[in-house]
Amino acid sequence: MEKQPVLEIQGLTKTIGQKNIVDNLSLNIYPGEVFGFLGPNGAGKTTTIRMIVGLISISKGNVIINGINLKQNFEKAISCVGGIVENPEMYKFLTGYQNLLHYWRMTRGVSKRRIDEVVKLVGLKNRIHHKVKTYSLGMRQRLGLAQALLHSPSLLILDEPTNGLDPAGIREFRDHLRTLSREENIAVLVSSHILSEMELMCDRIGVIQNGKLIDVKNVREFVGGEQKQQTVTFAVEPVAEAQEYMQQHFSDHPLKMTSEGFQITVAREEIPHINARLVETGIKVFSIQTAARTLEDQFLELTGGEQIV
Ligand SMILES: Nc1ncnc2c1ncn2[C@@H]1O[C@H](COP(=O)(O)OP(=O)(O)O)[C@@H](O)[C@H]1O
Ligand SMILES: [Mg+2]
Missing domain, CATH: 3.40.50.300 (P-loop containing nucleotide triphosphate hydrolases)
Known part of the structure; x- marks a missing residue:
């Protein structure tokens, strides 16, 4: 950039x-x-x-x-800068619009039209003339957002x-x-x-x-990052036979059985190899699906396993 x-x-x-x-x-x-x-x-x-x-x-x-x-x-x-750091203070017995108007009066150099603009931006147009006490938490958050945006930060x-x-x-x-x-x-x-x-x-x-x-x-x-290891799901038949074969020959990789076959975590180059071995053994391979690693997997890798949510 x-x-x-x-x-x-x-x-x-x-x-x-x-x-x-x-x-x-x-x-x-x-x-x-x-x-x-x-x-x-x-x-x-x-x-x-x-x-x-x-x-x-x-x-x-x-x-x-x-x-x-x-x-x-x-x-x-x-x-x-506009921000919501602590919970924004809102007057619950005033409408959303009245709250914004109040805040607008304390803000210098902003045209009144900007109130309508921010209301539209945060999607509160239909409810802005209702009292804040009737708002859901999500709507209150958005009203806070509208307030933070009023001076066009x-x-x-x-x-x-x-x-x-x-x-x-x-x-x-x-x-x-x-x-x-x-x-x-x-x-x-x-x-x-x-x-x-x-x-x-x-x-x-x-x-x-x-x-x-x-x-x-x-x-x-x-x-998507440079994936060294991928988790791949195989759908195969007969399932039991394939699972036994995998346990015997590939048990040094993380291996999980599924109702249609198994899931294994391997280097990308291993995938066609596993497929070929299964086919050689007489097992039918119906599908091979790779899952993108989630952010969570990445995060755990980065932080050395410190769990967050
Ligand atoms: N005023 C303070 N005095 C002493 N320790 C503080 C103070 N403010 C924050 N901390 C400590 O700093 C660390 C970071 O806190 P914080 O910035 O609130 O983390 P986060 O927002 O990521 O949860 C915490 O260990 C917290 O206990
Ligand atoms: Mg915090």
Whole structure:
């Protein structure tokens, strides 16, 4: 990507006591991309985000937003940022629109038309004149999102935005984020400890563990990546005979029996070899399916097996 980054983080460190809670973290985020900050609880995601939005001080390193160093010109740098870090405060007995209007009055230099624009962006048009107390959690999240977007930020920061949402709510939220990054060319930084969500929501993912950024990858690389080992499912007949053959000859590979045959994890080159051996033995092979490794498999590999969700 040759575009100018919206957010540059350089050697960002937070030291509390003797400990680096966030440890020399560097990364760039670009316009129009959804960047996922993935790590188990306690990894340092919130601490990093709190430094970026100026809620806590930076021990070491720099945060540069649209070329402006947060330390040198906080007001100007932060004016480009919208975020939901803690739960957004909403007045439950007011309508969604009244809440936005209230917030708009406190925001300088934004046209009133922008309220309608953000309402549309987050898909709350039909319910915006209803009281917030009648909203689902997902709708409240989206109202928070609308509020964060009111001043047309170029960087949107969301700390675990899908916490507490049901799968449908998560899907909806994800679709809105995608629309946003596309239509407003916003850079989105979203944190989560849930792999499956990140896989669906983000373009790139940075994995954080013990305050350190241990890997950054495109989601496609993550999921499709240079696969050394593949898990392959064979449908064969007769099933019992094939299973016995595999146990005798291939039991040094991870092998699992299925109702139609077996599943084995092997190097790619092994697949035609197994097929040939089965056929030689007189076993019929009906199908061979390879499964793309999930983000979860990759994550476990990266972190040496530390389980997250
Ligand atoms: N003010 C603080 N004082 C001491 N330790 C803290 C403080 N804030 C966070 N931590 C510790 O820093 C680590 C990272 O926390 P946090 O950034 O909240 O992680 P995450 O958001 O990834 O779950 C945790 O071990 C947490 O206990
Ligand atoms: Mg957190």
